[in-house]
Amino acid sequence: MNKKVDYLIVGQGLAGTFLAFQLMQKGKSVIVLDKGLKYSSSRVAAGVINPVVLRRYTVTWRAKEFLNYNPLFYERLDEYLGKQYHFNLPLKKLISSKDEIAFWETRYDKDDISDYIYKGLTDVTENLFPSEKFKVGRVKRSSWLNISDLLVDFREKLQLENALLEEEFNFSELHPNQYKDIKFGRIVFCEGARGKNNPLFKNLPFSLNKGQLITIKNTLLPSDSLLKKKVFILPTSKNHFKVGATYSWKWDNSSEETAHEIEPEKTELLKSHLEEVTTSSYEVVAIETGIRPSIKDRRPLIGGHPNKKDVYMFNGMGTRGCFMAPLLVEEFVSYCENGTDLHSDVNVNRFVRLS
Ligand SMILES: Cc1cc2nc3c(=O)[nH]c(=O)nc-3n(C[C@H](O)[C@H](O)[C@H](O)COP(=O)(O)OP(=O)(O)OC[C@H]3O[C@@H](n4cnc5c(N)ncnc54)[C@H](O)[C@@H]3O)c2cc1C
Incomplete structure (x- = not known):
């Protein structure tokens, strides 16, 4: 060395x-x-790259600068390691209420959000959903980093x-x-x-927060786009999807093991959010937690x-x-x-x- x-x-x-x-x-x-x-x-x-806060439809901090620089950086990294890690991936926000549909359309005409979302809402093409009828709002320039x-x-x-x-x-x-x-x-x-x-x-002023994700196996969810309703459903490999993530601000900090313990109620929450999107059967193959290094x-x-x-x-x-x-x-x-x-x-x- x-x-x-x-x-x-x-x-x-x-x-x-x-x-x-x-x-x-x-x-x-x-x-x-x-x-x-x-x-x-x-x-x-999960590795999701998304310039829009999808609860309020606002553009994230310095989004334009990050989006312009990222492809240059990730292409260099791909070349250095001899493999592709960064992929463009369409992000589809599933919208189910009239209020939200109206909100998407009003927001589009304000500020600079129109650079990041498409105005027109489209219909769902996949037959994934139980009772509700969704519309799809599409985000521009989203991607996934493996x-x-x-x-x-x-x-x-x-x-x-x-x-x-x-x-x-x-x-x-x-x-x-x-x-x-x-x-x-x-x-x-x-x-x-x-x-x-x-x-x-x-x-x-660190303001750490804990997140949990589940990985599921499913043969019917789409593998060519990232779905978002209350949670992301992200295709990562054949028939495998990451579903998440959660936020917690309190945990047992006595050791790194306890701090990273799985929160069973969060697993149930993720499953219930997933089941709002699809009635198809799935198997949970992994549950993971991590602490995000956030600042106040x-x-x-x-x-x-x-x-x-x-x-x-x-x-x-x-x-x-x-x-x-x-x-x-x-x-x-x-x-x-x-x-x-x-x-x-x-x-x-x-x-x-x-x-
Ligand atoms: C559930 C979950 C989902 C997430 N999803 C996304 C997402 O989709 N998109 C996104 O952009 N971000 C996401 N994040 C956030 C993302 O994980 C963080 O922004 C990022 O990983 C932080 O990276 P870091 O290198 O700063 O810290 P870390 O990843 O925590 O790395 C710190 C490293 O330092 C090492 N280390 C620390 N102290 C020492 C020491 N004393 N001696 C030796 N080694 C040490 C550790 O081993 C570790 O490898 C998610 C986070 C969580 C928890």
Whole structure:
């Protein structure tokens, strides 16, 4: 292993992975340290990329910039790993009430939402539904990232390049520009939900939330689009669909195992939402949970430590890591390497008194 690197990255979730990739593309040397935790938000994430908040029909923060940058980034990543992970996938919102139909049409004429949804509602072509009659509202430029395969394959590549340290980070062995026997130019913490306990970045307003997904086997649901009613129904492989996700703000935090315990009532909730969409039979083949690294103001948490030179954080991807992280790593690398400003909404320095 190269014991002198430009960047030491702590965490190989999607944040650490995308950052390592971007740096390597810029010719920088990296070591990624990751314990390979059984539980990480990225391992569970469905990988849906959707620019619209489908409860209120509003456009998400910086949607246009993220949508324009994502294909460039994901194409480069596909090319680097020699496999396709990012796919365009039509998103169909199933609408059942007259009020919602009217709301879709009124919203279309307001603000900039017309760039992201099609005006006309269409009829359902698939014979999926029990009693209700649905209309379909279509979202533009939605896509799917096969994030779970991507993480496994990128990790293998790091291993081959002798750039992966599989261990728990030990803060007592961190010294200026040195961790154990590794000398680094910069260290970046990409720890996801665990960033809440980082002793170097205290008092940051993490607002973690727990999510649950089920994976089902079904032979009748459509495999060429992503359905959304109360939950997403996402085709991931032949006859397999992820259904989710839920939100919880309270859980037993005594250990990582208890924090990630399956919530049976959420499983039932997901099943009942699914059954509002289809009467066809299905089998639940997996149930997964993860903790989303969200921040109180719902913006990422990125930047340098105010007192400790060369110590950085890249975190706070919340519910939309696959959507936001590609452009944010580009901006972060430019901030580190060229001294450009970070977007003021994301800069960690918006919160006072870190240590
Ligand atoms: C149920 C669910 C569904 C979701 N669906 C979507 C979706 O469809 N689309 C979307 O964009 N986002 C989705 N998300 C959100 C997405 O998962 C997050 O935005 C993103 O994965 C956060 O990535 P991260 O790299 O910051 O954190 P993580 O994925 O948690 O990664 C942190 C990494 O750091 C490592 N680590 C932490 N501390 C240490 C340490 N001390 N020593 C060594 N290693 C350490 C861990 O092993 C882990 O690999 C979903 C989340 C959940 C829970």
